[in-house]
Amino acid sequence: MHFSGKNKVLAVLFAALLLMPMAGAVSESGDIREAEFFKAPDEAANGENGLFDELSVKAELYNENFDEVPMLFKRLVGSQEIALQIKQDDENMLYATAIMRGGMVGEFYSYDTPEDPISKFGPSMTVETDEQTVHQILDSEDPLKEAVQSMNEGTLVVEVEGFFRKAVLWTITKLYS
Known part of the structure; x- marks a missing residue:
């Protein structure tokens, strides 16, 4: 089978994505226990803290429906720290961090400054x-496609570090546009 230049890059990328293990390595160092994942505080359901409460509830819902999340998205978010900077309708900024564990939300918290005071690595x-x-994406029937459209329009800016994450993000933008 012969591939042209652009198709060769895509073929190699897809092969790499399919062959990479989904989660962690085998360990002989003792008992392995299941990680705890984010659960929205009970008071978040009433939405008193506005957008952050809404996002907290959606983060818990995301974890509950993790089996339905597209594999490429799971690989993109993987196990990392994601910083969110959202300009709210009242002109205030919402700064939040999602600590991802194997594609699921492990921790989710907000703070008042552009720099996360808890973060150890950034x-x-x-x-x-x-x-x-945010509301357009959350209310969409296809949130991933809506997010890609927002990236293409420039209303959602996603910056990632590392070749692998950049390649996965690029692939998502091509598949879901």
């Missing part, structure tokens, strides 16, 4: 957007 992914774009 984010490997940064997402910048506004509240209206």
Whole structure:
């Protein structure tokens, strides 16, 4: 089988994605216990803290429906720290961090400054957007496709570190546009 230049890159990328192990390595160092994942606080259901509460509830829902999340997206978010910077409708900024564990939300918290006061290493992914774009994505029947459309329009800016994450993000933008 012969591939042209662009198709060769895609073929190699897809082969790499399919062959990479999904989660961690085998360990003989003792008992392995299941990680705890994010659960929204009970008070978040009433939405008193606005957009952050809504995102907290959606993060828990994402974890509950993890089996339905596209594999490429799971690989993109993997196990990393994701910084969110969202300009709210009231002109205030919402700064939040999602600590991902194997593609699921392990921790999710907000803070008042552009720099995460808890972070030890800094984010490997940064997402910048506004509240209206967040609602368009969350309310969409196909949130991933809506997110890609927002990236193409420039209302959602996603910056990732590392060749692998950049390649996965590029692939997502081509498949879901």
